[in-house]
Amino acid sequence: MRRNVGKVLAVGVLGLVAFATFEYLRLPEAGPLVDQNPKTTALMEQRAAEAQEAGRKPRQRQHWVSLSSVSKPAIDAVLLSEDAGFYVHQGVDTVELKRALTEAWEEGELGRGASTLTQQLAKNLWLSTDRSLLRKLKEVVLARRLEKALTKNRILALYLNVVEWGNGVYGIEAGAREHFGISASRLSVAQGAVLAAMLPSPRKRPVSSGSKALRKRAFWIIDQMETFQRISSAQAQAARTELAQLLDGKAASGEGDGEDAP
Numbered sequence: 045m046r047r048n049v050g051k052v053l054a055v056g057v058l059g060l061v062a063f064a065t066f067e068y069l070r071l072p073e074a075g076p077l078v079d080q081n082p083k084t085t086a087l088m089e090q091r092a093a094e095a096q097e098a099g100r101k102p103r104q105r106q107h108w109v110s111l112s113s114v115s116k117p118a119i120d121a122v123l124l125s126e127d128a129g130f131y132v133h134q135g136v137d138t139v140e141l142k143r144a145l146t147e148a149w150e151e152g153e154l155g156r157g158a159s160t161l162t163q164q165l166a167k168n169l170w171l172s173t174d175r176s177l178l179r180k181l182k183e184v185v186l187a188r189r190l191e192k193a194l195t196k197n198r199i200l201a202l203y204l205n206v207v208e209w210g211n212g213v214y215g216i217e218a219g220a221r222e223h224f225g226i227s228a229s230r231l232s233v234a235q236g237a238v239l240a241a242m243l244p245s246p247r248k249r250p251v252s253s254g255s256k257a258l259r260k261r262a263f264w265i266i267d268q269m270e271t272f273q274r275i276s277s278a279q280a281q282a283a284r285t286e287l288a289q290l291l292d293g294k295a296a297s298g299e300g301d302g303e304d305a306p
Contacts, residue, residue, distance in 0.1 A: 103212025
């Protein structure tokens, strides 16, 4: 009996190792992204398929720009909102990842969070939006590949150009044009904070939604920018005034989405 159990366990372990090796070898390499922009991403293809299944024509707005063509306040807002430690980690926040995996094991479901900006880029480029543990493990491997092959600025540039900023809107240039009618180079502190605040739920939190969570997070982002001296106190106060003008009228007519925000 014990021998049979041992054989079954051994076969199971070998099968798991073989599966893991097969999945690892199938993952894409990041090298081509050193000097090539992706023509499409897994997220874009997923959204197009969802639209077609719903009987709608897929919508896609995207305009590639360099980091130098994005206002510094907008870049700072995204970094402080999504990944304040971006320039010091190696693609994965091990502390947050361990916490997320522990919670997933206890609750039986992988929740939100624990993804660095590099991991988010890996997911957008190559993976799906499901919350399976296998997807998270692939995301970690691909994030490490991105970090080894590309500079931090290249990773940030790719992220800003492919991340979703609304229904069929990809990249910060398209996001700036869609929501404010200007180019990304002209984004103010307040406008950058709004775009950054949209990222947790970009299709649920457009500027016109009246989302209370969007408003709360945008103000929090401005607070963070002031705290970490990305802007002066005077700039922060001016940004809060502009932000109120941008969002308060929307909030008065909207129900909000009920999501929590810092």
